[in-house]
Amino acid sequence: MDIDAEAGFREFVVHRRAGLLRTAYLLTGDDGHAEDLVQTALLKTYRHWNRIAAQGEPIAYVRRVLVTTATSWRRRLLSTEQVMDAVPEQAHYDRYPERSAAVIDALHALPPRMRAVVVLRFYEDLTEAQTAELLGCSVGTVKTQSSRAMTRLRSALAADPALRPTGGVA
Structure with missing residues (x-):
């Protein structure tokens, strides 16, 4: 170079x-x-x-x-992970304090391809076409994966009372 x-x-x-x-x-x-x-x-x-x-x-x-x-x-x-009885205690420095543990946990419960679509579409703010090109798939696949991922995320996050809207109509 x-x-x-x-x-x-x-x-x-x-x-x-x-x-x-x-x-x-x-x-x-x-x-x-x-x-x-x-x-x-x-x-x-x-x-x-x-x-x-x-x-x-x-x-x-x-x-x-x-x-x-x-x-x-x-x-x-996936083929080499080992299950542990207890999570070891360790200090953790949170480099991104604005992130919600519930949102991150819900995001990581998604399959890798769905997670990639969500990250690229909604975090990186790429268009469906840009995301499809980047992932090497069709725009329709991006739309489907995005829709399914958002449904899963809404379901996972609906159970967390901290993320429910406050005030408004009961």
Whole structure:
């Protein structure tokens, strides 16, 4: 990679890293995994930066790498996870204090593909067409996955009294 391309990549990372970390967190549900996911996506992007940068805005490519890598990791973990009797106590620093544990739990109960659609459509604010292109599927699939995911999220969150609207008509 030439010096100009490397400088372009560094600038991209400086400007986009925080947003990529938030997206990765929503995909993985864990700060450490999110950092690993972003690092892996950026490494994969760096290897092909000249080609990616020449095609236009590289953020779409990196988002796609995030989604496909997170899905791949999830599939791999499903066959290797071990059930524990108790959750170990550990201090936790919440990098994103605005997030609701109930919303995050409901989001992570979704299958990886549905979760990716929700994150890309409603968090990243991509259009249905952009989401479909990024995920390599049809717009109809995005609409279906989005509708089903929102139904599941509404059902999961309706049970949480903290998320019910207050005031108004009883």
